[in-house]
Amino acid sequence: xxxxxxxxxxxxxxxxxxxxxxxxxxxxxxxxxxxxxxxxxxxxxxxxxxxxxxxxxxxxxxxxxxxxxxxxxxxxxxxxxxxxxxxxxxxxxxxxxxxxxxxxxxxxxxxxxxxxxxxxxxxxxxxxxxxxxxxxxxxxxxxxxxxxxxxxxxxxxxxxxxxxxxxxxxxxxxxxxxxxxxxxxxxxxxxxxxxxxxxxxxxxxxxxxxxxxxxxxxxxxxxxxxxxxxxxxxxxxxxxxxxxxxxxxxxxxxxxxxxxxxxxxxxxxxxxxxxxxxxxxxxxxxxxxxxxxxxxxxxxxxxxxxxxxxxxxxxxxxxxxxxxxxxxxxxxxxxxxxxxxxxxxxxxxxxxxxxxxxxxxxxxxxxxxxxxxxxxxxxxxxxxxxxxxxxxxxxxxxxxxxxxxxxxxxxxxxxxxxxxxxxxxxxxxxxxxxxxxxxxxxxxxxxxxxxxxxxxxxxxxxxxxxxxxxxxxxxxx
Amino acid sequence: xxxxxxxxxxxxxxxxxxxxxxxxxxxxxxxxxxxxxxxxxxxxxxxxxxxxxxxxxxxxxxxxxxxxxxxxxxxxxxxxxxxxxxxxxxxxxxxxxxxxxxxxx
Numbered sequence: 135x136x137x138x139x140x141x142x143x144x145x146x147x148x149x150x151x152x153x154x155x156x157x158x159x160x161x162x163x164x165x166x167x168x169x170x171x172x173x174x175x176x177x178x179x180x181x182x183x184x185x186x187x188x189x190x191x192x193x194x195x196x197x198x199x200x201x202x203x204x205x206x207x208x209x210x211x212x213x214x215x216x217x218x219x220x221x222x223x224x225x226x227x228x229x230x231x232x233x234x235x236x237x238x239x240x241x242x243x244x245x246x247x248x249x250x251x252x253x254x255x256x257x258x259x260x261x262x263x264x265x266x267x268x269x270x271x272x273x274x275x276x277x278x279x280x281x282x283x284x285x286x287x288x289x290x291x292x293x294x295x296x297x298x299x300x301x302x303x304x305x306x307x308x309x310x311x312x313x314x315x316x317x318x319x320x321x322x323x324x325x326x327x328x329x330x331x332x333x334x335x336x337x338x339x340x341x342x343x344x345x346x347x348x349x350x351x352x353x354x355x356x357x358x359x360x361x362x363x364x365x366x367x368x369x370x371x372x373x374x375x376x377x378x379x380x381x382x383x384x385x386x387x388x389x390x391x392x393x394x395x396x397x398x399x400x401x402x403x404x405x406x407x408x409x410x411x412x413x414x415x416x417x418x419x420x421x422x423x424x425x426x427x428x429x430x431x432x433x434x435x436x437x438x439x440x441x442x443x444x445x446x447x448x449x450x451x452x453x454x455x456x457x458x459x460x461x462x463x464x465x466x467x468x469x470x471x472x473x474x475x476x477x478x479x480x481x482x483x484x485x486x487x488x489x490x491x492x493x494x495x496x497x498x499x500x501x502x503x504x505x506x507x508x509x510x511x512x513x514x515x516x517x518x519x520x521x522x523x524x525x526x527x528x529x530x531x532x533x534x535x536x537x538x539x540x541x542x543x544x545x546x547x548x549x550x551x552x553x554x555x556x557x558x559x560x561x562x563x564x565x566x567x568x569x570x571x572x573x574x575x576x577x578x579x580x581x582x583x584x585x586x587x588x589x590x591x592x593x594x595x596x597x598x599x600x601x602x603x604x605x606x607x608x609x610x611x
Numbered sequence: 612x613x614x615x616x617x618x619x620x621x622x623x624x625x626x627x628x629x630x631x632x633x634x635x636x637x638x639x640x641x642x643x644x645x646x647x648x649x650x651x652x653x654x655x656x657x658x659x660x661x662x663x664x665x666x667x668x669x670x671x672x673x674x675x676x677x678x679x680x681x682x683x684x685x686x687x688x689x690x691x692x693x694x695x696x697x698x699x700x701x702x703x704x705x706x707x708x709x710x711x712x713x714x715x716x
Contacts, residue, residue, distance in 0.1 A: 202680075309692040312680025421693060449693055480696045509697060 161380035199323030295331030329359030365400035394422035426452030447476035465498030494530035657695035
């Protein structure tokens, strides 16, 4: 019999089911300082550089990247949705605020309301060491814990980073992902704006996460943030990013480039909770280098977007370096999550794990695409790749595209892949214990993703479970 | 056994230019970097791109792989940026009587 509590819970869940628009998918009026007309051109790239008063070398870098973008054709692998990306129908640069403020009070009122609604200032007060908030093309708010700043930690938007730490940026920028790495990296390199620059001095451990939040508001917007994180010897940093956008009938494009550098003995954990609305193409290049005894971990959760193509990678270039990729992808109706990861063992005695989980329902498609490479000379390397897919109905699809290249004899490499369906027997078993069908399915899904979710900070684990619950609503019956 | 190959007159390879020679099953790129000659295997260790077709930065003494953008140090053959991470082979090259000579083994 339904108690008032269960009725309230059911109503609450029904509300969640229909509330992306309300909770994340709302949009504000456009009171912008500048909004570029749609389309890409050399003049626009020059204008972005001029707006930001950049040094000549960065302007040259952008213009060369634009040539690379034009010269490359769109990839034909991955997803048929890629052909729908219309580069002429995108606003490449929108400026909402003069500069990245250090007080929420100074952020433009509309923008501040948005981030208030998303709970960002509250999260900052409670459990973060620093916050960056990007609205459209640029970061509107950035703040870091004063004690960390005193220790020499740099956490600022990339535009400010280029102004204030030009030599450091010049030394590392685009060394992990060159402008001509791929078509989308070339596009980002030409029109990049915003993103985070993080430098952690030797031996400094940042105990609480640094967070960046990315928000698209305009229809047909392109967001191209650029993030560079350098963890110096023996340091530790956990960087978390989240993202949402309004639901529109036409498409937006998010194409970031993220470069991580873990110096000897350093550790970087990079967590993403991607929850773009289902009209966003999310085509992102993320790559890390782990030097001697360093560790890089990507925790990559993809719930939103129309199409995500993203394969975070780690190059283990120093002896005993370790790489870890934990990936969850949830593909609902009309969504294709083409996710996975790449690990390259380029030095002896390096170790790695890739754990990828995908869940597909209502005709959604989840793909695992991964590379494991062990170079000649990387003896004593160990790696384990596990990719599991869960299909919730007959309409949905799962694909696995693993590539393994081994150039060394003395290695230990394992690969496991499973595809399973939520079976009637599993559901029946749980229902005999008093759960209804929806609850039973949620429990199975939660058990399936638990190994990855438990790696998230508590607040994000709660949010992830809530989002999964949201995605699960209406999936049964 | 070392073998010396005559490549071309120095005047045919001005600063900033590159030339490819084939020797047995190898292709070797010879680069004039601000008047100093360098020779490296003409095959990107990442994805087999032809390095001699890439842009030479004479100030930094690098060549950029035209396929995915890895920068190689012409002096050492070492990649300075990903996605390449394995060095390419280097060869001795010199000029005698205005003729560029390449040593191979």
